[in-house]
Amino acid sequence: MFYSPKEGWSQDALGATQVSRLRETLKQAAKSPFYHARLAEAGVSPETIRSPEDIRRLPLTTKDDLRSAYPMGMCSVPSRELIRLHASSGTTGTPTAILYTKNDIQNWASLMARSLYAAGVRPEDVFQNTSGYGLFTGGLGIHYGAEMLGCLTIPAGSGNTKRQLKLIRDFQVSVVHIIPSYALYMGSVLVQEGIDPRELPISRAVIGAEPHTEAVRSKVESLLGLKAFNSYGLSEMNGPGVAFECEEQNGMHVWEDAFVAEILNPETLEPVDEGEIGELVMTTLTREGMPLVRYRTRDLTRFIPGRCPCGRTHRRIDRIKGRADDMLIIKGVNIYPMQIEQVLMNIREVGQNYVIEIFQDREMDQMRIKVEIRDEYFVEDMRALQALQRRIASLLRNEILITPKVELVQHNSLPQTQGKAQRVVRLD
Amino acid sequence: MFYSPKEGWSQDALGATQVSRLRETLKQAAKSPFYHARLAEAGVSPETIRSPEDIRRLPLTTKDDLRSAYPMGMCSVPSRELIRLHASSGTTGTPTAILYTKNDIQNWASLMARSLYAAGVRPEDVFQNTSGYGLFTGGLGIHYGAEMLGCLTIPAGSGNTKRQLKLIRDFQVSVVHIIPSYALYMGSVLVQEGIDPRELPISRAVIGAEPHTEAVRSKVESLLGLKAFNSYGLSEMNGPGVAFECEEQNGMHVWEDAFVAEILNPETLEPVDEGEIGELVMTTLTREGMPLVRYRTRDLTRFIPGRCPCGRTHRRIDRIKGRADDMLIIKGVNIYPMQIEQVLMNIREVGQNYVIEIFQDREMDQMRIKVEIRDEYFVEDMRALQALQRRIASLLRNEILITPKVELVQHNSLPQTQGKAQRVVRLD
Ligand SMILES: [Zn+2]
Ligand SMILES: [Zn+2]
Numbered sequence: 072m073f074y075s076p077k078e079g080w081s082q083d084a085l086g087a088t089q090v091s092r093l094r095e096t097l098k099q100a101a102k103s104p105f106y107h108a109r110l111a112e113a114g115v116s117p118e119t120i121r122s123p124e125d126i127r128r129l130p131l132t133t134k135d136d137l138r139s140a141y142p143m144g145m146c147s148v149p150s151r152e153l154i155r156l157h158a159s160s161g162t163t164g165t166p167t168a169i170l171y172t173k174n175d176i177q178n179w180a181s182l183m184a185r186s187l188y189a190a191g192v193r194p195e196d197v198f199q200n201t202s203g204y205g206l207f208t209g210g211l212g213i214h215y216g217a218e219m220l221g222c223l224t225i226p227a228g229s230g231n232t233k234r235q236l237k238l239i240r241d242f243q244v245s246v247v248h249i250i251p252s253y254a255l256y257m258g259s260v261l262v263q264e265g266i267d268p269r270e271l272p273i274s275r276a277v278i279g280a281e282p283h284t285e286a287v288r289s290k291v292e293s294l295l296g297l298k299a300f301n302s303y304g305l306s307e308m309n310g311p312g313v314a315f316e317c318e319e320q321n322g323m324h325v326w327e328d329a330f331v332a333e334i335l336n337p338e339t340l341e342p343v344d345e346g347e348i349g350e351l352v353m354t355t356l357t358r359e360g361m362p363l364v365r366y367r368t369r370d371l372t373r374f375i376p377g378r379c380p381c382g383r384t385h386r387r388i389d390r391i392k393g394r395a396d397d398m399l400i401i402k403g404v405n406i407y408p409m410q411i412e413q414v415l416m417n418i419r420e421v422g423q424n425y426v427i428e429i430f431q432d433r434e435m436d437q438m439r440i441k442v443e444i445r446d447e448y449f450v451e452d453m454r455a456l457q458a459l460q461r462r463i464a465s466l467l468r469n470e471i472l473i474t475p476k477v478e479l480v481q482h483n484s485l486p487q488t489q490g491k492a493q494r495v496v497r498l499d
Numbered sequence: 500m501f502y503s504p505k506e507g508w509s510q511d512a513l514g515a516t517q518v519s520r521l522r523e524t525l526k527q528a529a530k531s532p533f534y535h536a537r538l539a540e541a542g543v544s545p546e547t548i549r550s551p552e553d554i555r556r557l558p559l560t561t562k563d564d565l566r567s568a569y570p571m572g573m574c575s576v577p578s579r580e581l582i583r584l585h586a587s588s589g590t591t592g593t594p595t596a597i598l599y600t601k602n603d604i605q606n607w608a609s610l611m612a613r614s615l616y617a618a619g620v621r622p623e624d625v626f627q628n629t630s631g632y633g634l635f636t637g638g639l640g641i642h643y644g645a646e647m648l649g650c651l652t653i654p655a656g657s658g659n660t661k662r663q664l665k666l667i668r669d670f671q672v673s674v675v676h677i678i679p680s681y682a683l684y685m686g687s688v689l690v691q692e693g694i695d696p697r698e699l700p701i702s703r704a705v706i707g708a709e710p711h712t713e714a715v716r717s718k719v720e721s722l723l724g725l726k727a728f729n730s731y732g733l734s735e736m737n738g739p740g741v742a743f744e745c746e747e748q749n750g751m752h753v754w755e756d757a758f759v760a761e762i763l764n765p766e767t768l769e770p771v772d773e774g775e776i777g778e779l780v781m782t783t784l785t786r787e788g789m790p791l792v793r794y795r796t797r798d799l800t801r802f803i804p805g806r807c808p809c810g811r812t813h814r815r816i817d818r819i820k821g822r823a824d825d826m827l828i829i830k831g832v833n834i835y836p837m838q839i840e841q842v843l844m845n846i847r848e849v850g851q852n853y854v855i856e857i858f859q860d861r862e863m864d865q866m867r868i869k870v871e872i873r874d875e876y877f878v879e880d881m882r883a884l885q886a887l888q889r890r891i892a893s894l895l896r897n898e899i900l901i902t903p904k905v906e907l908v909q910h911n912s913l914p915q916t917q918g919k920a921q922r923v924v925r926l927d
Binding site for chain 1: 623646
């Protein structure tokens with residue numbers, strides 16, 4: 072059972088909807104000063120779109136475009152028809168702002184409710200939202216969706232772990248929305264205080280807003296004693312509720328009746344082959360206040376091939392693999408550090424730390440990966456170590472398509488990194 | 500023109516509505532464990548109510564009752580029918596929680612929209628909400644109302660004055676919701692940065708959440724170059740949107756189709772005489788999730804006699820004069836420190852500081868008010884000083900009904916107080 076029958080629409084029905092809504096979107100976008108000029112310059116109009124693939128004939132939109140159109144150069148309706156503004160913090164440089172009409176807020180809430188439902192959340196759940204509220208979309212975005220779904224929604228906001236835990240217990244909270252790093256912190260508090268997570272009533276978490284690995288998800292699940300579902304969103308596409316995991320926990324369905332998702336090679340701007348990693352580029356299909364055409368999210372992911380056993384027909388994207396800005400080009404192949412991390416973290420012998428060194432050889436970038444090996448595996452037997460080295464190189468090759476130089480080093484021999492690790496080092 | 504025709508209903512129509520809704524409220528309240536017992540104990544039922552005055556036959560509810568019923572002992576519906584929770588911070592002792600159904604949230608938003616409209620806010624306004632969001636009702640409460648009214652609503656949240664000012668300018672914000680102390684701070688930032696408030700697009704502020712004097716309102720108005728409207732609410736009665744000033748800026752209309760307001764002597768629990776100050780006691784008339792019967796707000800105010808020129812028939816309460824817990828009894832008369840402050844702050848010769856000393860004489864509390872006089876008025880002429888002293892005592896008598904001992908002292912001779920001044924001192 073789905074929240075909306077649209078979730079089960081055939082690819083044909085979705086494609087036809089995309090075509091008609093793309094045309095509407097172009098018509099609506101052209102009412103803004105920014106797109107009026109941009110679309111004319113590109114020589115495109117609603118008639119340009121005859122099939123979903125025709126979206127490739129439309130110009131791209133970047134974060135810089137958003138900045139240059141600040142505050143309201145991308146608005147397609149008069150200010151009096153807008154009812155909400157969300158903005159980036161703008162601590163560095165020009166901020167960006169997204170503006171919404173009443174219908175936009177309604178549609179967003181309804182996509183959000185659908186997303187939560189896909190992750191198994193039901194009206195009878197008690198839902199605690201630990202996002203900060205205010206200008207950040209994670210607070211109000213998730214809140215409106217949970218309320219629309221009919222959950223008892225607790226706007227706990229961020230921080231104050233003691234109070235979070237008190238509310239969870241006092242109101243029998245069954246679902247939390249939480250960012251992965253805070254979930255890990257909350258888990259460590261449980262350990263410190265000797266609280267068995269099975270005592271807590273929570274059975275589900277929705278996690279998002281930060282790229283994270285499968286290992287982090289598993290850790291969140293075991294520390295808090297629940298199932299964790301990945302969520303994807305960005306304020307440019309409303310906020311949360313753009314793509315969401317279903318009960319299969321294997322990729323996030325992008326709501327293709329509301330967005331067109333493309334995955335492009337960030338260098339050539341051509342679509343990548345099926346299943347390959349690239350930059351996610353998204354177009355709004357229902358937005359009135361501020362439609363965005365082919366917005367470059369800078370987020371890296373891939374389409375997961377095949378159909379999802381849950382029956383939803385909307386394509387799935389994989390967890391976010393990092394930022395397009397992090398991409399390396401080695402021997403003509405695009406490689407993202409997150410891919411390397413994912414392979415290494417699944418090899419038992421590998422320790423906590425590694426570094427990707429980039430150096431020049433014959434005017435080409437070359438890559439060497441130094442990997443710390445756990446003490447118990449760092450044996451004197453040179454042949455065993457060489458076998459391990461070959462195995463790691465071969466596992467990496469499966470993922471990144473070239474065979475990298477791998478160097479095994481002892482535990483604690485690489486510089487310690489704090490927080491978001493700076494794993495890529497350029498040697499000049 | 501009103502937001503809702505109910506605002507102009509005759510007293511008869513309001514009274515009839517109150518009677519039928521009070522009966523409904525008693526029926527609904529009795530579904531909660533707390534009121535099931537409390538109402539039975541008091542021997543009251545819906546049939547007890549035949550006229551609006553019969554409300555006096557119902558038992559009172561206190562903050563302690565709320566605490567004892569935490570978490571859900573006052574809920575009149577099953578948990579699955581609730582969609583929102585707001586809670587007090589509970590930093591000291593047991594927290595209190597208010598729970599809302601979908602209709603409760605809808606009704607609250609609609610009272611809030613009506614309130615903003617009464618203060619002159621219109622759908623074409625750009626509205627910035629500087630309340631903290633989350634469990635505190637000032638964020639989401641004001642937000643839902645402003646959005647329902649159709650304003651472009653900016654969920655700025657609290658703090659970050661630089662960003663607040665940037666948003667105000669970039670989006671031509673015409674109305675802000677702001678607590679008085681933060682408004683004064685923002686005003687001081689404008690002065691520091693040499694910004695002329697007339698350069699800013701804001702023309703209105705809604706101020707509430709903190710008791711404040713008319714002098715503070717005037718200062719907010721002149722510092723920010725706008726009109727400021729008083730607002731009253733408390734989370735037990737939803738949150739903001741309980742009583743609001745209209746364009747007359749002379750008292751706050753209590754929405755009497757949604758609440759019954761009484762003003763009682765906090766000692767005798769009998770109604771005070773018309774226009775006298777007492778404790779505001781409120782009953783919800785439309786709440787499903789958690790109706791409250793005769794809740795003692797501890798807030799001190801009075802009904803403003805007469806009809807409002809704006810045409811709204813709902814009675815007005817005066818600005819909050821302080822907390823019932825602050826009440827002094829001198830010579831059998833109830834006196835609230837805020838009354839004394841209001842009188843003193845309107846006398847030109849009086850400086851910034853004063854203190855109310857309470858001492859025992861013949862086993863009775865006596866009061867002496869020491870008042871700092873501005874240097875330019877603190878003259879050598881004893882007769883002039885005595886005349887000033889008599890004038891102050893007489894102005895105070897008009898307000899507090901007894902003639903207090905007044906002592907004039909030099910500027911800066913009383914101990915300086917920081918923040919919320921501790922003006923009342925008991926000498927033992
Ligand atoms: Zn699925
Ligand atoms: Zn009025």
